[in-house]
Amino acid sequence: MNFLINLQNTRRAQRNRKGAMLVLIAVMLIAFMATVAFTVDIAHMHLTRTELRTATDAASKAAAIELSISQDRDLAIARGQSIAAQNTVATDPLQLVAGDFEFGNARANGAGKFQFDNSRFPTNSVRVSGRRTVGSASGPVPLFFGNIMGVEFFEPSALSAATYIERDIVLVVDRSGSMLGQKFTDLVSAIDVFNNTLAETAVEERVGLASYNDRATADVPLTTDLNLISTSMASLPVGGFTSISRGMSAGKTLMDASRGAEFVERTFIVMTDGRHNRGPEPRTVATQLAADGVQIHTITFGADADQPRMREVAQIGGGQHFHALTGEQLRDIYREIALTLSTVMTE
Known part of the structure; x- marks a missing residue:
């Protein structure tokens, strides 16, 4: 049970x-x-x-x-x-x-x-x-x-x-004696890359060209015809000492004819493969340009280039400093800068 x-x-x-x-x-x-x-x-x-x-x-x-x-x-x-x-x-x-x-x-x-x-x-x-x-x-x-x-x-x-963003750009390039030969060939090629990259952007930037050894010349006024920049680059004479400041001052004469900081962004791209040894101090000219609303990027090319000074110039101008050891790196840098100068930016 x-x-x-x-x-x-x-x-x-x-x-x-x-x-x-x-x-x-x-x-x-x-x-x-x-x-x-x-x-x-x-x-x-x-x-x-x-x-x-x-x-x-x-x-x-x-x-x-x-x-x-x-x-x-x-x-x-x-x-x-x-x-x-x-x-x-x-x-x-x-x-x-x-x-x-x-x-x-x-x-x-x-x-x-x-x-x-x-x-x-x-x-x-x-x-x-x-x-x-x-x-x-x-x-x-x-x-x-x-x-x-x-x-x-x-x-x-x-x-x-x-x-x-509309932009006026002045290229300041080194044509001193140390640039003879392959270095200058690489620079001409890099400027072509820069121009081709800009040509693909949404608007036509205006670009000018200044060059220097111990003296400087304002070679191409601000223009939308980038072929003029390439043509002038290929015909620049190479030789002499190095006055970066005079090159920047020559570039300033071109930028003085720009549309003004109230209408456009204004940019310098200063390139050198050596060390400043003639004329005023480049940092002084950079200070004047920055006070006028100009942004400055700098490029050093090769093992002997004065990186510390050009880094300071870029800092004064509110830009960036780049260093290239080879022609390929130089072309990549000019392409990168051209891309950062994009005309349409989104927040």
Whole structure:
């Protein structure tokens, strides 16, 4: 009798355990499905943010380029709207209205970034507010499982400012005696690379050429015809001592004819393979140029070049110093600098 009672109790306990397990499995299954739903929506939100950033960047760049060409805000807005609509955000084209576009001026703030100001002139920048929010042209983004969590929509936004920078550039090159032969051939080739790289940018930069040994010449005034730079480089006489400062001063005479710091970014690229041994101190000339709003990059070429001094010149001019040991490295440096002088920049 006791055996039967124990058997019945055991079976009853087993049924209770099975029932409890079924309840636990059901609860875990619900939690798992909720987690999956939450994960899907999180991934959807991240992708939407990325798409919105891409579309907003594209719209601001397109508007800035159009503004630089036409100087017409309505055309810039229309171009930005057109490009935005070609980009999908959560499967829908991004729709922008005129109020999503803001025009102003952007300038380098000294920390490597551009600062947008809608009250400053000249107008060289377009800032775009891309939104998928309630009240925006495209509306909010529905979530797949948002109703489970009590949130039906996702409302991302992105802000992008694209700046069209016009630039006047003066190349200051070394043609002293130490540049004879392969070194000068490498320099001519590097300048060709620089010109070809600039030719691929969105606008036509103006470039001038000055050269020096113990004396200096202003060889090519600021021009958009980069072939003149290459042609003049190939015909420069090589020989003599080294006066970097006189080369920079010759370049300054070219830059004095530029459109002015209030309209364009102005840049010097000063190259040498040796050590300054004639004329005023280059750092003094660099200080004068920097006070006039000119940025100075410097390039040293070869093992005998005065890197410490040229590094200081670049620091004074708010630019960078580069060093090349070979012709290939020299070409790479001129290409890199040309790319950093890009005319469209996005915050």
